[in-house]
Amino acid sequence: MTLIATEALTKRYPNGVTALSDLTVDVSPGVIGLVGANGAGKSTLIKILLGLLPPTSGRVSVLGIDPTSEPEQVRARVGYMPEHDCLPPDLSAAEFVTHMARMSGLPRTAARERASETLRHVGLYEERYRAIGGYSTGMKQRVKLAQSLVHDPDLLLLDEPTNGLDPAGRDAMLNLIDRIGSEFGISLVVCSHLLGEVERICDTLIAIDGGRLLRAANISTMTKASDVLAIEVTEGADALAARLTESGLDVRAEGRDLLVPLADDTTYDVVLAAVAALNLPLHRLDQRRHHVSDLFRDTAGEPAHVG
Numbered sequence: 001m002t003l004i005a006t007e008a009l010t011k012r013y014p015n016g017v018t019a020l021s022d023l024t025v026d027v028s029p030g031v032i033g034l035v036g037a038n039g040a041g042k043s044t045l046i047k048i049l050l051g052l053l054p055p056t057s058g059r060v061s062v063l064g065i066d067p068t069s070e071p072e073q074v075r076a077r078v079g080y081m082p083e084h085d086c087l088p089p090d091l092s093a094a095e096f097v098t099h100m101a102r103m104s105g106l107p108r109t110a111a112r113e114r115a116s117e118t119l120r121h122v123g124l125y126e127e128r129y130r131a132i133g134g135y136s137t138g139m140k141q142r143v144k145l146a147q148s149l150v151h152d153p154d155l156l157l158l159d160e161p162t163n164g165l166d167p168a169g170r171d172a173m174l175n176l177i178d179r180i181g182s183e184f185g186i187s188l189v190v191c192s193h194l195l196g197e198v199e200r201i202c203d204t205l206i207a208i209d210g211g212r213l214l215r216a217a218n219i220s221t222m223t224k225a226s227d228v229l230a231i232e233v234t235e236g237a238d239a240l241a242a243r244l245t246e247s248g249l250d251v252r253a254e255g256r257d258l259l260v261p262l263a264d265d266t267t268y269d270v271v272l273a274a275v276a277a278l279n280l281p282l283h284r285l286d287q288r289r290h291h292v293s294d295l296f297r298d299t300a301g302e303p304a305h306v307g
């Protein structure tokens with residue numbers, strides 16, 4: 001099933017800025033990280049997905065619906081947490097989230113119940129009757145998250161949800177987002193300019209730069225174990241390299257690691273035998289994993305189906 005599909009999606013603002021250029025992606029349900037530097041076009045894409053902005057050209061569908069022609073149908077099934085502060089300071093979280101539930105069409109009592117339940121999920125139950133104006137930044141972010149969840153959406157679009165938070169607050173927010181994805185089975189698109197932040201909780205990454213797709217990939221594919229064995233000894237690396245070469249392995253040094261191609265399990269045996277013969281202190285022996293930051297090094301990414 002396709003969660004979000006775009007085809008040659010382009011957005012040019014009236015001032016001539018091209019915020020999105022020929023963007024083609026096809027993403028399956030899950031937790032998706034949308035990463036890119038400030039100005040890369042993330043917020044523009046989110047607004048198009050919500051049907052708040054029309055694209056200049058190209059096609060887009062969200063949960064199988066075209067937000068350009070059926071924005072209300074999309075917004076009934078999608079929750080949105082905006083990047084900037086947009087909360088009424090004089091209302092309590094309970095009043096505000098209840099209001100948002102009413103706006104989505106729930107009757108008064110159901111809206112109140114649903115608001116309480118949602119505020120409990122985001123950890124604001126005890127504080128829900130206090131005015132939002134007195135909340136910390138972390139609490140305000142949680143109110144924004146609660147209002148995006150209150151109508152029980154199938155997809156959440158979160159624009160920089162950790163904005164303005166300190167490291168502990170970021171951690172707490174990411175854990176909360178992770179829990180929402182796994183416990184409620186909701187798909188999420190998490191926008192961030194920090195790759196390290198989203199890779200922790202996402203199964204798919206879409207990287208954009210200057211409005212163009214840099215790469216779209218499944219994280220498990222990106223980080224899957226490679227066919228290289230990394231060996232780290234605390235001393236005697238040169239002697240070990242020579243010994244492994246004698247044994248017929250193609251050895252390459254990288255920092256403190258020696259890398260050898262992993263043919264099959266006998267490669268482990270050859271390495272361990274060489275380490276034992278030289279009586280070296282083996283610090284680490286494992287299969288190399290790719291890093292998600294490789295996404296940004298390789299700009300030759302093709303528009304791809306991911307998920």
Ligand SMILES: Nc1ncnc2c1ncn2[C@@H]1O[C@H](COP(=O)(O)OP(=O)(O)OP(=O)(O)O)[C@@H](O)[C@H]1O
Binds near residue numbers: 036
């Ligand atoms: N309403 C607008 N009118 C004109 N230009 C705009 C408008 N909104 C955004 N832009 C420009 O489009 C480009 C993409 O902006 P966008 O906000 O989508 O990026 P972003 O990746 O979300 O960055 P940020 O995290 O800084 O918001 C930027 O150059 C921005 O200045």
